[in-house]
Amino acid sequence: MTVKISHTEVIQRFFKEAAGFSSDNGNPRLKSIILRILQDSARIIEDLDITEDEFWKSVDYLNRLGGRSEAGLLVAGLGIEHFIDLLQDAKDEQAGQTGGTPRTIEGPLYVAGAPVCEGLARMDDGSEEGVAIVMFLEGQVFDLSGQPLAGATVDLWHANTKGTYSFFDQGQSEYNLRRRIITDAQGRYRARSIVPSGYGCDPQGPTQECLDQLGRHGQRPAHVHFFISAPGHRHLTTQINLSGDKYLWDDFAYATRDGLVGEVQFRDDGARGVAGRYAELRFDFQLQQAVAPAAEQRSHRPRALQQV
Numbered sequence: 001m002t003v004k005i006s007h008t009e010v011i012q013r014f015f016k017e018a019a020g021f022s023s024d025n026g027n028p029r030l031k032s033i034i035l036r037i038l039q040d041s042a043r044i045i046e047d048l049d050i051t052e053d054e055f056w057k058s059v060d061y062l063n064r065l066g067g068r069s070e071a072g073l074l075v076a077g078l079g080i081e082h083f084i085d086l087l088q089d090a091k092d093e094q095a096g097q098t099g100g101t102p103r104t105i106e107g108p109l110y111v112a113g114a115p116v117c118e119g120l121a122r123m124d125d126g127s128e129e130g131v132a133i134v135m136f137l138e139g140q141v142f143d144l145s146g147q148p149l150a151g152a153t154v155d156l157w158h159a160n161t162k163g164t165y166s167f168f169d170q171g172q173s174e175y176n177l178r179r180r181i182i183t184d185a186q187g188r189y190r191a192r193s194i195v196p197s198g199y200g201c202d203p204q205g206p207t208q209e210c211l212d213q214l215g216r217h218g219q220r221p222a223h224v225h226f227f228i229s230a231p232g233h234r235h236l237t238t239q240i241n242l243s244g245d246k247y248l249w250d251d252f253a254y255a256t257r258d259g260l261v262g263e264v265q266f267r268d269d270g271a272r273g274v275a276g277r278y279a280e281l282r283f284d285f286q287l288q289q290a291v292a293p294a295a296e297q298r299s300h301r302p303r304a305l306q307q308v
């Protein structure tokens with residue numbers, strides 16, 4: 001029987017030392033997490049016979065990943081962000097906190113502080129007029145009993161026709177395709193925007209480099225992101241993924257879920273005062289009640305332009 005070096009007393013004691021367990025200072029929670037990372041890394045290195053070249057290549061990869069600010073993209077692409085949703089779903093099920101619109105991943109491209117509008121927002125800056133299809137996106141926010149929630153905040157963001165997001169794409173105007181809409185007395189939000197295109201990872205970036213090695217693409221279907229919040233109700237992070245997209249059920253970030261497919265209707269009847277073809281998308285949301293005040297807030301994930 002071969003003894004695993006990583007499991008021996010000596011090595012375990014060494015990693016406890018490296019994780020700060022000999023010190024009274026520092027953060028006990030982080031010490032436990034780092035210890036586990038060291039133990040599990042050692043097991044991977046030993047069990048999979050990781051070569052020195054593989055090890056240093058992965059260290060260099062992490063440097064390049066961070067250098068391009070793609071860590072948030074990689075965790076989405078490897079399905080870890082989706083796993084966190086599945087884990088929370090299971091915890092909710094056990095706690096009996098069920099019902100309402102399903103959650104799905106936030107992704108790495110939110111920007112805090114979008115303009116606030118009452119009931120109705122124009123989201124696009126008009127720069128893609130003639131290229132983009134105008135989209136009327138509207139719906140209501142309800143509680144689980146079907147009561148409309150007035151004064152809810154619908155914070156939404158989506159890509160342009162090139163699949164890129166303002167702020168991250170410096171070619172777009174500030175807060176293009178990002179708004180916070182406060183629902184009216186009937187719990188309604190209404191937006192005039194454009195039909196987004198799906199997102200694709202930078203083919204030259206480190207995330208796509210990893211996906212290439214896994215034999216995977218880095219494409220998302222066209223989608224619209226939402227943070228929905230209302231006093232006394234549980235914060236919801238979700239997305240509408242658009243029907244008819246080639247990648248609807250082949251999303252590299254695994255965000256599409258049953259109940260989150262938006263049926264886009266294309267019309268050409270002039271009824272909205274738009275000449276030619278335009279799109280309509282209706283989507284309602286149901287929020288759970290908040291079990292504690294903290295449940296009304298989104299996660300404290302560090303985000304662009306967020307005041308801390």
Ligand code: MBD
Pocket residue numbers: 073076105106107108109199220253255
């Ligand atoms: C996106 O637009 C997105 O929503 C996710 C999850 C990952 C990359 C780009």
Ligand code: FE
Pocket residue numbers: 107109199223225
């Ligand atoms: Fe997105």
